[in-house]
Amino acid sequence: MEEIRKKTLKPLAGMTLYELRQVTESLGLPKFAATQLAQWIYGKRVTTFEQMLNISKVGRERLAEQYCVGLYPPKSHVKSDDGTVKYLFDAGNEQAVEAVYIPDDDRATLCISSQKGCRMNCYFCMTGRQGFHGNLTANQIINQVLSVPCSEQLTNVVFMGMGEPLDNLEPVLKVIEILTSDWGLAWSPKRITVSTVGVKPALKTLCERTSVHIAVSVHNAVPEERQSLMPIEKLYPIKGVMELLGRYDFAHQRRLSVEYIMWNWFNDDIRHAEVLRELLPDEHVRVNLIRYHPLPEVAKLRTSSDERMAYFRDYLNGRGVTCTIRRSRGEDVQAACGMLAGKVK
Numbered sequence: 001m002e003e004i005r006k007k008t009l010k011p012l013a014g015m016t017l018y019e020l021r022q023v024t025e026s027l028g029l030p031k032f033a034a035t036q037l038a039q040w041i042y043g044k045r046v047t048t049f050e051q052m053l054n055i056s057k058v059g060r061e062r063l064a065e066q067y068c069v070g071l072y073p074p075k076s077h078v079k080s081d082d083g084t085v086k087y088l089f090d091a092g093n094e095q096a097v098e099a100v101y102i103p104d105d106d107r108a109t110l111c112i113s114s115q116k117g118c119r120m121n122c123y124f125c126m127t128g129r130q131g132f133h134g135n136l137t138a139n140q141i142i143n144q145v146l147s148v149p150c151s152e153q154l155t156n157v158v159f160m161g162m163g164e165p166l167d168n169l170e171p172v173l174k175v176i177e178i179l180t181s182d183w184g185l186a187w188s189p190k191r192i193t194v195s196t197v198g199v200k201p202a203l204k205t206l207c208e209r210t211s212v213h214i215a216v217s218v219h220n221a222v223p224e225e226r227q228s229l230m231p232i233e234k235l236y237p238i239k240g241v242m243e244l245l246g247r248y249d250f251a252h253q254r255r256l257s258v259e260y261i262m263w264n265w266f267n268d269d270i271r272h273a274e275v276l277r278e279l280l281p282d283e284h285v286r287v288n289l290i291r292y293h294p295l296p297e298v299a300k301l302r303t304s305s306d307e308r309m310a311y312f313r314d315y316l317n318g319r320g321v322t323c324t325i326r327r328s329r330g331e332d333v334q335a336a337c338g339m340l341a342g343k344v345k
């Protein structure tokens with residue numbers, strides 16, 4: 001009986017200040033109690049109402065009748081030789097999602113998931129191969145940030161884990177509000193990057209309602225070739241996505257980057273570099289070249305050689321495009337780009 005009651009409790013973590021106020025008002029708690037809740041949950045990351053000492057005992061009892069704090073630790077983790085740690089979080093219905101902690105000098109980045117699986121069906125991606133099993137709630141997304149052991153040391157969050165964040169827009173916007181509000185974690189939006197394959201209407205909303213950095217997965221700028229890898233090209237061609245992004249200012253407040261996984265003799269010659277250059281809306285866009293992590297069960301594509309990647313990079317650099325080869329992290333524990341599958345072996 002107690003188990004059933006616990007399962008019906010609504011989590012407070014993941015609520016905005018406005019929503020917390022609605023909760024406290026409905027329970028007859030004083031107005032300032034919502035701010036106190038936000039401070040305990042987002043500031044101090046406490047996991048029980050008993051720890052919230054400045055909220056009256058009666059208030060805590062009323063909260064506990066209908067709500068829980070909603071912060072829970074990862075089920076398991078595995079550490080890579082390079083210091084990257086992959087955490088597995090319970091996502092209900094026997095599903096799990098992954099968050100990847102990537103320490104790098106003075107930066108500590110957490111790559112978080114927004115969906116269980118993904119419906120974008122990109123050919124090269126392990127998550128896409130799993131199919132779609134549902135959206136994560138704002139609680140399940142913010143919990144990844146607040147409940148990893150190194151939570152208070154995080155400097156950056158990237159929505160680049162399992163799922164397409166712009167296919168689950170409202171919870172993602174809510175989490176960005178929690179991360180950037182004074183009553184939440186009070187982060188600068190410059191510490192947050194949302195990565196997308198280019199879900200155009202949701203991307204427009206994201207650009208208008210936030211000023212986070214944006215990373216667009218292009219991977220091949222030739223439309224018919226891109227479509228063979230990424231079905232989204234048919235619905236929202238990358239050319240139209242880039243034209244949309246060209247209307248926003250990426251020179252000052254925020255950054256636009258293009259993600260480009262490199263496959264041997266598939267998208268790594270000068271013709272592809274030139275089509276990619278023409279696609280970029282202006283000179284402020286950065287191009288990140290990414291080494292492909294082969295998964296035998298996923299695709300027969302092979303990664304480009306170091307020489308071909310360097311040549312591609314130098315070609316773009318020579319024409320005024322900032323282009324770098326991104327260092328690969330966590331490959332030995334399948335935590336690298338395109339390898340997340342909701343499993344820790």
Ligand code: SF4
Pocket residue numbers: 118119120121122125126127128129161162163164197338
């Ligand atoms: S690459 Fe991203 S959008 Fe494409 S299937 Fe994988 S998780 Fe989904």
